[in-house]
Amino acid sequence: MDVFDFLNGLSPWWWIAAALALGTIEILTFSFFLIWPAIAAFLVGILLWLFPEMSGAMQILIFAVLSAILTLVGRQWVMTRKPTSDNPGLNNRASALIGRNATLIEDLSGTALGNVEVDGIRWRARLDTEDGTAATGASLQIATADGMVLVLKTPA
Numbered sequence: 001m002d003v004f005d006f007l008n009g010l011s012p013w014w015w016i017a018a019a020l021a022l023g024t025i026e027i028l029t030f031s032f033f034l035i036w037p038a039i040a041a042f043l044v045g046i047l048l049w050l051f052p053e054m055s056g057a058m059q060i061l062i063f064a065v066l067s068a069i070l071t072l073v074g075r076q077w078v079m080t081r082k083p084t085s086d087n088p089g090l091n092n093r094a095s096a097l098i099g100r101n102a103t104l105i106e107d108l109s110g111t112a113l114g115n116v117e118v119d120g121i122r123w124r125a126r127l128d129t130e131d132g133t134a135a136t137g138a139s140l141q142i143a144t145a146d147g148m149v150l151v152l153k154t155p156a
Contacts, residue, residue, distance in 0.1 A: 007056025015045030015059075036074045040066035094123070094145035101139045102150060109133040116150060118142075125150040 022038035044063045048054055102116035108127050116125040127134060128143050132154030140152040
């Protein structure tokens, strides 16, 4: 007995219903993952309509392969269509500070973390080189941001 015998003679509408169910869950969760298996289920339903004698094992195999391929290709396609922003630092406060000056609240040496102040707000910071040092009260330029840690240009 084949494990997928229960799928033999199945109406294509079951696959279409599965596609609609997965699509509905996708709409409710915004996961951007279930859309690809939903499309695969829809395509299996169409193939089953075209080839009604398709075995249950073949249906599952086609569904699995299509789901994997559509997920890989679809994710890549979505990533290439990511919208660009006129203000890329809008929701990243640390990167919005790049190019500004920060005042050291404590001595910094090497790449150890310390505290700086920018516009009265305390930030975690480190120097951009391992052999640099900077004294309390120094004003250093923010070179980049590593997450929420500001990376300061080492004084010359």
